[in-house]
Amino acid sequence: MTASPAPVVILVAPQLGENIGMVARAMANFGLSELRLVNPRDGWPSEKALSAASGADWVVEGARVYGSTAEAIADLGVVLATTARPREMAKPVLDPQAAAERLAGRIDAGETAGILFGGERAGLDNDDVALADAVITFPTAPEFASLNLAQSVLLTGYEWFRTRGLEGGRPRQAAPPLAPKADLQRLFEHLESELDAAGFLFPPEKRPTMVRNLRTIFLKADLTDQEVRSLRGVVRALSELKQRRGTDTN
Amino acid sequence: MTASPAPVVILVAPQLGENIGMVARAMANFGLSELRLVNPRDGWPSEKALSAASGADWVVEGARVYGSTAEAIADLGVVLATTARPREMAKPVLDPQAAAERLAGRIDAGETAGILFGGERAGLDNDDVALADAVITFPTAPEFASLNLAQSVLLTGYEWFRTRGLEGGRPRQAAPPLAPKADLQRLFEHLESELDAAGFLFPPEKRPTMVRNLRTIFLKADLTDQEVRSLRGVVRALSELKQRRGTDTN
Numbered sequence: 001m002t003a004s005p006a007p008v009v010i011l012v013a014p015q016l017g018e019n020i021g022m023v024a025r026a027m028a029n030f031g032l033s034e035l036r037l038v039n040p041r042d043g044w045p046s047e048k049a050l051s052a053a054s055g056a057d058w059v060v061e062g063a064r065v066y067g068s069t070a071e072a073i074a075d076l077g078v079v080l081a082t083t084a085r086p087r088e089m090a091k092p093v094l095d096p097q098a099a100a101e102r103l104a105g106r107i108d109a110g111e112t113a114g115i116l117f118g119g120e121r122a123g124l125d126n127d128d129v130a131l132a133d134a135v136i137t138f139p140t141a142p143e144f145a146s147l148n149l150a151q152s153v154l155l156t157g158y159e160w161f162r163t164r165g166l167e168g169g170r171p172r173q174a175a176p177p178l179a180p181k182a183d184l185q186r187l188f189e190h191l192e193s194e195l196d197a198a199g200f201l202f203p204p205e206k207r208p209t210m211v212r213n214l215r216t217i218f219l220k221a222d223l224t225d226q227e228v229r230s231l232r233g234v235v236r237a238l239s240e241l242k243q244r245r246g247t248d249t250n
Numbered sequence: 251m252t253a254s255p256a257p258v259v260i261l262v263a264p265q266l267g268e269n270i271g272m273v274a275r276a277m278a279n280f281g282l283s284e285l286r287l288v289n290p291r292d293g294w295p296s297e298k299a300l301s302a303a304s305g306a307d308w309v310v311e312g313a314r315v316y317g318s319t320a321e322a323i324a325d326l327g328v329v330l331a332t333t334a335r336p337r338e339m340a341k342p343v344l345d346p347q348a349a350a351e352r353l354a355g356r357i358d359a360g361e362t363a364g365i366l367f368g369g370e371r372a373g374l375d376n377d378d379v380a381l382a383d384a385v386i387t388f389p390t391a392p393e394f395a396s397l398n399l400a401q402s403v404l405l406t407g408y409e410w411f412r413t414r415g416l417e418g419g420r421p422r423q424a425a426p427p428l429a430p431k432a433d434l435q436r437l438f439e440h441l442e443s444e445l446d447a448a449g450f451l452f453p454p455e456k457r458p459t460m461v462r463n464l465r466t467i468f469l470k471a472d473l474t475d476q477e478v479r480s481l482r483g484v485v486r487a488l489s490e491l492k493q494r495r496g497t498d499t500n
Contacts, residue, residue: 025394025398026401028391028393028394029390029391029394029395029396029397029401030390030391031391054396054398055394056394090474090476090477139408139411139412140279140280140411141278141279141280141281141411143278144275144278144279144305144306145279146279146304147279148275148304151276151279151400151401151404154401154404154405155404155405155408158389158405158408161389161390161391162389165389191484194488194491195484195487195488197491198487198488198490198491199487200483200484200487210480213476213477213480214480214484216477217471217473217477217480217481218471220470220471220472221467221468221470221471222470223467226463227463227466227467230460230463230464230467231467233450234441234445234450234464235488237445237448237449237450238444238445238448238485238488238489238492239488239489239491239492239495240492240495241492241495241496
């Protein structure tokens, strides 16, 4: 069923199996097939999901479950997060069409890509959004702005399908590969542990915001493998004593 | 709730109240408010419709019921019919975007406009389609082409809302100002002087390339004022941490 590569759909803490099934159906309408679930509330597999998928069984049956958003995106090159409205995160904000174009460009360059969708009640939390390279918001009427989960997936898939259809087969651009999210995660943890040691991420109630803002900087940069390695080296060089490191203090 | 004139949504022989409610919700998302029902199977009004509308009550409560498609469109100037696939009718076939543009053109010219959607099971019959000026079809994946009723309305509304230029939509997020290049320059020099002190930018013949690559990372990130200040703080904190580590062992 999967012809050409397409973005992965990642549902973070979805609640009802029915809604997961509706998402699967919307994905199938637009040629998306890879579904990942982070901590589905009502468990998995789900008969209700299968029933609501109205025949998009291959999407439901192929869904994989993860214990955290970070794990679910660890192997992906570019990740977008859907939010009801722009948040104060200084990340690029895309409408679904611009998002589809960005994803298509990256996928043409040989990247893997994913789109994060939050649960039915509250959407993505800020820590999940912070993991993404950019944010997708949907243009809706201000007096009734909220889309449900399957509708958000539907609009995103629609724009993806249109972008693919309009382009046909664009030649691949040679672009350096983006670092996998797992490597970025290790860079973040390295930097943050040194900043903790330096007393920089202080006071504690401000730490989450400071961490998110720092991560946003590096996510915006679309880092390559090589750049992540350079930054690891920079953090080490700035914070560690070069000679006799680790021996003096033992 | 209705600001500027917009197309009427006409559901022909819809079955479940839930689905009518979902249609109302999708309409409200994109600023459509006038709903007409032709022979709703399960009767009208419908508690289930109201509940499924998730707050788009004004659409459900304002819905009017008609005994035939012809009556429901009698006062309208231009009518489009949605179908799953083009039929042998020698009518113009539009995708949702082209349909929205045509409707907007007509409404701007002072016309009234409507869009026909068929019931859940079989869509519009040929007699209903024959009443329309043109047909809307949705681009979907051939192996899973069928959209449900509310999804068809959602995509149509989405394109309508986009075509209207988002005039009723929320203003785009005001992007935070980028840092002046002079501040970036000071960040670069600060970082590089600390890295020189750490012996990181070594050997000398590789220094220019290493510096360029590091600068590229931060240039790609489109840094704001605040982010440049944060990064200055990070460089300072890490360098001071190292000094502390150096003196601790002395």
